[in-house]
Amino acid sequence: MLSRRNPQLNGHGELIHLLSIEGLPKAVLMQILDTAGTFLSVNDRDVKKVPLLRGKSVFNLFFENSTRTRTTFEIAAKRLSADVINLDIAKSSTAKGESLLDTIANLSAMHADMFIVRHAESGAPYLIAQHVAPHVHVVNAGDGRHAHPTQGLLDVYTIRHYKKDFTQLTVAIVGDIVHSRVARSDIHALTTLGVPEIRAVGPKTLVPGDLAGMGVRVCHDMAEGIRGADVIIMLRLQNERMSGAMLPSAGEFYKSYGLTAEKLALAKPDCIVMHPGPINRGVEIDSSVADGSHSVILPQVTFGIAVRMAVMSTIAGNAA
Amino acid sequence: MLQLDAEALYAELRDGVRHLLKPDCALVGIWSGGAWLAERLQRDLGLPGGDKGYGVISSTLHRDDFSERGLVTGKNGGADPTRLPFAIDGRHIVLIDDVLYTGRTIRAVVNELFDFGRPASVTLAVLVDRGGRELPVAAAFCAAKLVLPAAQKLSLGRRDDGGFHFSVTASAGT
Numbered sequence: 370m371l372s373r374r375n376p377q378l379n380g381h382g383e384l385i386h387l388l389s390i391e392g393l394p395k396a397v398l399m400q401i402l403d404t405a406g407t408f409l410s411v412n413d414r415d416v417k418k419v420p421l422l423r424g425k426s427v428f429n430l431f432f433e434n435s436t437r438t439r440t441t442f443e444i445a446a447k448r449l450s451a452d453v454i455n456l457d458i459a460k461s462s463t464a465k466g467e468s469l470l471d472t473i474a475n476l477s478a479m480h481a482d483m484f485i486v487r488h489a490e491s492g493a494p495y496l497i498a499q500h501v502a503p504h505v506h507v508v509n510a511g512d513g514r515h516a517h518p519t520q521g522l523l524d525v526y527t528i529r530h531y532k533k534d535f536t537q538l539t540v541a542i543v544g545d546i547v548h549s550r551v552a553r554s555d556i557h558a559l560t561t562l563g564v565p566e567i568r569a570v571g572p573k574t575l576v577p578g579d580l581a582g583m584g585v586r587v588c589h590d591m592a593e594g595i596r597g598a599d600v601i602i603m604l605r606l607q608n609e610r611m612s613g614a615m616l617p618s619a620g621e622f623y624k625s626y627g628l629t630a631e632k633l634a635l636a637k638p639d640c641i642v643m644h645p646g647p648i649n650r651g652v653e654i655d656s657s658v659a660d661g662s663h664s665v666i667l668p669q670v671t672f673g674i675a676v677r678m679a680v681m682s683t684i685a686g687n688a689a
Numbered sequence: 690m691l692q693l694d695a696e697a698l699y700a701e702l703r704d705g706v707r708h709l710l711k712p713d714c715a716l717v718g719i720w721s722g723g724a725w726l727a728e729r730l731q732r733d734l735g736l737p738g739g740d741k742g743y744g745v746i747s748s749t750l751h752r753d754d755f756s757e758r759g760l761v762t763g764k765n766g767g768a769d770p771t772r773l774p775f776a777i778d779g780r781h782i783v784l785i786d787d788v789l790y791t792g793r794t795i796r797a798v799v800n801e802l803f804d805f806g807r808p809a810s811v812t813l814a815v816l817v818d819r820g821g822r823e824l825p826v827a828a829a830f831c832a833a834k835l836v837l838p839a840a841q842k843l844s845l846g847r848r849d850d851g852g853f854h855f856s857v858t859a860s861a862g863t
Contacts, residue, residue, distance in 0.1 A: 383759070404760060407749070407770055416804040419750040421760075686759020 376498055383687040386498045386507040387680050389516040390557040398561055402526050404679035409672070411448060421682045422451035425482040429455045430472075431510070432463070432488045437646050437670060438510050438520070442485045445677035451483075473497050481505060483685065491515035503689035508680060514550055519680055520645050521554030523673040525562055527665055528600055530672065531641050535559070539566040541588075541595045541636075543626060544604035544653050545575045551645045552604060556583050570594030571626055574616065591626050598636040603628050603644045603654050619652050629655045633663060641665045695845060695853035698816045698832040702726065703733055705830035706783060706814050710734070713809070714781035717744035717773065719798055722787030722845035726816065729851070730785065744773040746784075748797035777806030787845035789815040792826030817855075819843055 377386045377393065384397055411417055427446040431439050439455070446453045456476075463472055473484070483506045486494045491513030498507040511517040525535075532538060540559055546552045546569050559567050560583070569580045570588045581587055588594035595601055606622060616622050628642065642654075642663045650656045659666060706716075716736065718727025724745040730736075731743040747770060749761055782802065784795070799811060818831040821839065837843055842860040845853055 410770065411750075414804045415806055419804075420800075421750060421755050682760055686755055 376495065379687060379689055381687075384684050385687050385689050386494075386509075387518050387684060388494050388498060388507065388509045390518045390521045390554050390561065391516070393561065395561050395563075398522070398525070398558060401522055401676065401679045401683060402529060404683060405522075405526055405672070405675040408448070408675040408678040408682075411675075411678075412671075418448055418450055420450045422446065422449035422482075422685055425451045425685060426480055427451045427453050427483045427485060427681070428476055428481045429453060430458065430476075430484055430486045430488075431456070432458050432486075432493075433511065435487055435510070437673075438487065439485075441670065441673045442508075442510060442519075442677050445674050445681060446483075446485075448674070449678055449682055451681075454481075469493065469496065470500055473500060477501060477505060483508065483681065485510050487511045489513055506681075506684045508684070511550055514548055515553065517550040517554050517645075519673070519677055520551045521558040522680065523669060523676040524551075524555050524602065524643060524645070525558045526672050526676050527643060527669050528559075528641070530668070531665060532599060535562040535564050538564050538599045539568070539597055540564055540600040540602065541568045541570050541598040542602045542604065543570040543591070543594065543628065545606050546571055546580065546604065547575050547577050548607040549604050552602075555602060556580075556585055560584050568594050568598070572616070572622070591632060592635055595628075595632060596635045598640055601628065601633070601636060601640060601642050603642065603648075605645070605647065605649055606652050619649075623652055627651070627653055627655060628658050630657050630661065633658055633661075643669055646670070693817065693833065693835075693843075693855040695816070695855045699726070699729070699853055701832035702785075702814060702816055702830070703730060705832065706730055706785070707734060709783050709812055709814060709829055710736075711781055713779070714783055715742070715744060715775055716783050716785055717746050717798075717802070719784060719786040719794060720745055720747045720771075723785045723815075725845065725847045725853070726787060727785045738775065741774060744775065745771065746773070746798045746801055747771045748794045748801065751797035751800040753793055753797065771801055771805075773802075773805055777802065777808050779807070779809050782808045782811045784811060784813045786813070786815045787817065788843050789813070789818045789826070789828050789831065790821050792822050792824035795826045796824055816845065817843065 375392050377388050379385045429439055443453050485508045486497055487510040493512050494507050494509035509516055509518055542552050567585045568588050569576050569585045573589055576587055640663055644666045648654055648659055716727045716731055718724035727743040732740055736742055812829040814830040815828045816832050818828055818834045820836045840860050842858050844856055846856055
């Protein structure tokens, strides 16, 4: 019989895998954010390492390309004293036809304690979590269009760092939302943490109407979407995931939805501008904004290490 | 029922710590009870650096029971912060704690301390030594020694007016 329990939580409601932010209670999210705050200060020490995952093996399994996420997971695992194994999937047995679960079974036989998984198929990390031994933990580092929970967590960590309180904020998420697992994870995290106004901004082809069901206000007009915003999250135009004519052209998109200093002036004077990276200058964001005083794009990357340390140490300490 | 006068023991601790002080030393209280004691000692002994001149140290990131208990989180939900507002290198550190028991917390905070630098020396002063050591750790000063059954947990509390009191409760695990 299938258990109705959230597969990410054990019988005590503790996090054992991080697969999606959807369905996680506020207390779990807050604990991760508070723990991340502690790990941020580890950067200020002479010894930038703590021994929580000493003797554990963390396998980075990236079936899709990534630089920032894979590197920050690797740094985070090393700061926790874990041994990190990066698999070059393109050259691995998967390319020779081995199934996903056979790959996992073989790596488990090499005494893996944690898998960090990025996969083009939505749900792949769930499949892995269902088949690993009870002491093995799985972190979703992005699956298809579904979820990117550590990005969602580092985004809300960044927002809390600059804005302190979630309950008075207007957050605008702008751009290619239909293809964005980041947007979905952000929306779940912001909703759970009590952000009263979340706007999804973009053209009809990239901002689906059913988002309104997630408690989001859909805006197809950029000026309306970012007016009075405390936080603007720009998304990358994901050309590699688009088929057919979803957009007239990148130039057309920039004209309507690209974030320029002129459009940014419509937001609150202390608005912060975020972007999960990699940024496409002159496509979704102007260089003067990406490098400007409102931009917190690089602090996001730094916070991402502390948040990933918090996620890994939290799940590693909880038994199934 | 065990009765311990925490305020009377604090007065003894204060006098004991006074004799441990030397030039270039600093107090570091172990979170949470030891941090309260260090805060008050810093003020009562008029130590350099003002009221905020003492350090607070947490054992969270170096605990040896992580694989059984996971991250031990504080009342704010996250791990407890270490705060050392001075350079550790070459300094004489006086660690302050409320209760000395197995010695495992001391081992963890000494590791934590060395992540920040190389102190000239580390000594330990506590309110109560309750025996039961599992590691070769000793306090340079303790205000009271007593033996408690392992099933009992002795912990320091702080009232709203800043006064200290002890409570004995049934132990949940270690």
